[in-house]
Amino acid sequence: MSLTVIENNRHAHRVMEVVLQGFRAETSDVVVQSWQRCMQQHHLHPDHPRKPPVLPRDQLDARCLRLADLLDCARHEMATLYQQLADPESAVVLTDTEGVILHMVSSSEFADDLKPMGFHVGAIWSEAEAGTNGMGTCLASASAVAVSREDHFFTQFTSLTCSAVPIFDPSGAMCAVLDVTSRSSLPQQHGLVLLGMTAQMVENRLLDLRCRDAHPLHFHSRPEFVYTLHEGRLAVSGGGQIQAANRSALMQLGFRTMDELRGRHVDEIFQTSLASLLERSSRSAYHPVVTYRAAQAAHRFFAVARPPAATALGERSVPGGKPGLEPAIDIVARPVGGRGEGEAVRPAGEESGAFGDPRLATQLHRAARAISREIPVLLQGETGAGKEVFARALHGRSPNAAGAFVAVNCASLPESLIESELFGYRAGAFTGAQRSGRRGKVLQADRGTLFLDEIGDMPLELQARLLRVLDERQVTPLGSEETVPVEFQLISASHRDLPALVQAGRFREDLYYRLCGLAVMLPPLRERSDQRELILALLATEAGPDATLSPRAMDRLLTHPWPGNVRQLRHVLRTAVALADGDRIDAEHLAQLASVAAPSAAPALAAPQPSGLADEADELSDPAVHLNVIQANEREVLMRLLNEQRWNVSKVAQALGVSRNTLYRKLHKLHIPLTHAR
Numbered sequence: 001m002s003l004t005v006i007e008n009n010r011h012a013h014r015v016m017e018v019v020l021q022g023f024r025a026e027t028s029d030v031v032v033q034s035w036q037r038c039m040q041q042h043h044l045h046p047d048h049p050r051k052p053p054v055l056p057r058d059q060l061d062a063r064c065l066r067l068a069d070l071l072d073c074a075r076h077e078m079a080t081l082y083q084q085l086a087d088p089e090s091a092v093v094l095t096d097t098e099g100v101i102l103h104m105v106s107s108s109e110f111a112d113d114l115k116p117m118g119f120h121v122g123a124i125w126s127e128a129e130a131g132t133n134g135m136g137t138c139l140a141s142a143s144a145v146a147v148s149r150e151d152h153f154f155t156q157f158t159s160l161t162c163s164a165v166p167i168f169d170p171s172g173a174m175c176a177v178l179d180v181t182s183r184s185s186l187p188q189q190h191g192l193v194l195l196g197m198t199a200q201m202v203e204n205r206l207l208d209l210r211c212r213d214a215h216p217l218h219f220h221s222r223p224e225f226v227y228t229l230h231e232g233r234l235a236v237s238g239g240g241q242i243q244a245a246n247r248s249a250l251m252q253l254g255f256r257t258m259d260e261l262r263g264r265h266v267d268e269i270f271q272t273s274l275a276s277l278l279e280r281s282s283r284s285a286y287h288p289v290v291t292y293r294a295a296q297a298a299h300r301f302f303a304v305a306r307p308p309a310a311t312a313l314g315e316r317s318v319p320g321g322k323p324g325l326e327p328a329i330d331i332v333a334r335p336v337g338g339r340g341e342g343e344a345v346r347p348a349g350e351e352s353g354a355f356g357d358p359r360l361a362t363q364l365h366r367a368a369r370a371i372s373r374e375i376p377v378l379l380q381g382e383t384g385a386g387k388e389v390f391a392r393a394l395h396g397r398s399p400n401a402a403g404a405f406v407a408v409n410c411a412s413l414p415e416s417l418i419e420s421e422l423f424g425y426r427a428g429a430f431t432g433a434q435r436s437g438r439r440g441k442v443l444q445a446d447r448g449t450l451f452l453d454e455i456g457d458m459p460l461e462l463q464a465r466l467l468r469v470l471d472e473r474q475v476t477p478l479g480s481e482e483t484v485p486v487e488f489q490l491i492s493a494s495h496r497d498l499p500a501l502v503q504a505g506r507f508r509e510d511l512y513y514r515l516c517g518l519a520v521m522l523p524p525l526r527e528r529s530d531q532r533e534l535i536l537a538l539l540a541t542e543a544g545p546d547a548t549l550s551p552r553a554m555d556r557l558l559t560h561p562w563p564g565n566v567r568q569l570r571h572v573l574r575t576a577v578a579l580a581d582g583d584r585i586d587a588e589h590l591a592q593l594a595s596v597a598a599p600s601a602a603p604a605l606a607a608p609q610p611s612g613l614a615d616e617a618d619e620l621s622d623p624a625v626h627l628n629v630i631q632a633n634e635r636e637v638l639m640r641l642l643n644e645q646r647w648n649v650s651k652v653a654q655a656l657g658v659s660r661n662t663l664y665r666k667l668h669k670l671h672i673p674l675t676h677a678r
């Protein structure tokens with residue numbers, strides 16, 4: 001008998017002894033109860049291992065669409081958690097309430113290890129399908145669980161250790177499970193803490209998003225905890241009724257469930273009314289004000305109440321319902337994929353853009369609805385992911401489509417010029433000013449769309465001026481006394497993590513809330529499901545409709561990790577077209593891909609390499625591996641600078657105080673190819 005079979009038998013025997021004969025197990029009650037459910041309720045047998053079933057693609061897409069807002073809230077937090085865990089043999093996973101894996105962050109190597117076990121996006125890991133496991137058992141018990149190695153019901157999963165926590169929506173219902181699965185033998189305590197914190201962050205974001213038209217009320221018994229992860233948060237209707245709360249709020253106020261709290265009035269909970277809290281908060285410039293628990297007068301809280309995010313942003317009331325609470329699935333995406341080699345394609349000009357990925361299409365649809373209600377849209381995503389293309393598409397679908405689309409790149413303008421560029425100046429306002437004066441970009445965008453790209457790079461002093469313009473909707477050009485009224489739609493974009501900049505004090509929080517009426521996280525190219533369609537469309541733009549790709553070339557493109565996203569894809573295709581003799585592109589014309597920087601080049605918002613899409617990285621030699629530690633560090637710093645300056649070599653040279661030639665030599669020495677350059 002092979003070792004595996006003996007091992008399998010031993011594990012199965014142990015599970016059966018515990019379930020059928022009531023033997024004491026050296027494991028937790030949660031695990032024992034799960035084993036009992038597996039055998040008695042789900043009729044699983046530890047001797048008959050099975051692979052979790054996989055949902056068909058269209059059903060998976062439909063689920064992702066239904067939970068699009070949750071996925072939006074979770075994606076970035078999951079990537080951050082993965083980085084904090086710093087364990088290459090771990091995966092951070094999100095499932096829906098039926099145990100279907102919707103999103104996963106891991107190294108491509110670990111994802112490849114997990115795949116044969118049936119552990120990948122689309123697979124169903126409920127207890128009924130996969131026996132005792134982190135995700136399934138968390139769902140069944142509706143509580144945080146740790147399932148280490150031999151706690152699993154089936155032997156095939158006993159090399160894994162999982163920790164999982166439920167995520168609750170603002171109504172208090174469980175809406176997902178967040179899990180960390182790794183090879184380590186024990187759940188790491190700090191990992192569990194991080195997991196719990198991540199779940200809380202996702203819940204708070206979801207509360208903000210789904211209750212945008214309620215008054216947010218932040219509180220804690222210690223003032224320094226207001227606005228932190230530990231704060232209690234309530235969503236309160238204009239009439240003062242509590243609609244939703246986070247877990248900390250329930251705990252601090254002594255309620256066990258959301259049902260016990262929902263519908264109560266603020267003055268029933270605190271010894272004050274919503275109106276009074278709002279007034280006192282605004283008078284104290286939104287610093288926490290003291291309030292007392294109504295039931296226990298000695299229990300003091302510090303609280304801040306604000307106007308709803310929606311009204312604070314000038315959002316009009318939405319006919320027929322609350323924007324944040326409507327189901328995410330109300331559009332039909334264009335069909336994706338299925339096109340073979342050489343088929344006719346429609347060129348994707350930058351104006352039209354290609355948005356075949358269902359998630360992207362939904363985001364465009366939601367953003368179009370938001371902008372049509374004058375809600376500003378904030379686009380986030382890695383560099384080259386198509387934020388400007390998306391913004392133009394949004395403008396084209398908006399009520400102001402007939403007006404101008406005015407783009408301002410806040411990162412590329414020298415600080416001294418941003419102000420005049422944005423607000424304009426009166427004739428003779430300063431030395432060097434044009435004699436006739438100049439209408440600033442804000443006024444040029446009148447009745448159109450103002451697109452503030454790389455808004456995270458705007459200097460703090462100018463943020464204050466911009467804030468005033470957004471509030472007052474009028475502009476005072478430099479050197480002028482006169483204010484000019486202006487009406488525009490606002491879209492902004494950044495590849496930086498703006499909430500993190502806010503926390504670091506480098507971006508004004510009040511401005512962030514005014515820009516971020518609706519936050520849209522654009523997926524990186526490697527996560528898009530319409531890659532094939534996009535490749536063909538971009539190829540048609542670059543080489544005309546007769547161009548074709550060989551299957552090998554298409555395969556290489558489809559499996560590339562694309563750290564520079566669509567911009568890099570476009571660049572690679574442009575070079576391939578130049579290298580190919582006729583209209584047919586083959587793998588050999590994609591030599592440029594071999595010299596593309598490894599994922600260490602990932603920009604600020606980049607998640608770790610996603611599962612299963614980076615197989616090719618194995619084939620490629622990573623140029624960075626030949627560098628010593630100092631060079632590797634130097635390379636990383638340069639890559640970051642290049643990304644920040646959008647691969648503009650002159651600007652990076654300027655920032656470093658070296659000549660362009662010196663910089664080129666350095667780039668060459670550190671194996672940094674300039675394939676990202678525009």
Ligand SMILES: Nc1ncnc2c1ncn2[C@@H]1O[C@H](COP(=O)(O)OP(=O)(O)OP(=O)(O)O)[C@@H](O)[C@H]1O
Pocket residue numbers: 348349350352353354355381382383384385386387388389390453494495566567568570646
């Ligand atoms: N959906 C799309 N359809 C067609 N082309 C696209 C699409 N998205 C991006 N591109 C191409 O990729 C290039 C980069 O797009 P864009 O400038 O919008 O990216 P970005 O995310 O705003 O970049 P950055 O963060 O560096 O400003 C564009 O010039 C365009 O050619």
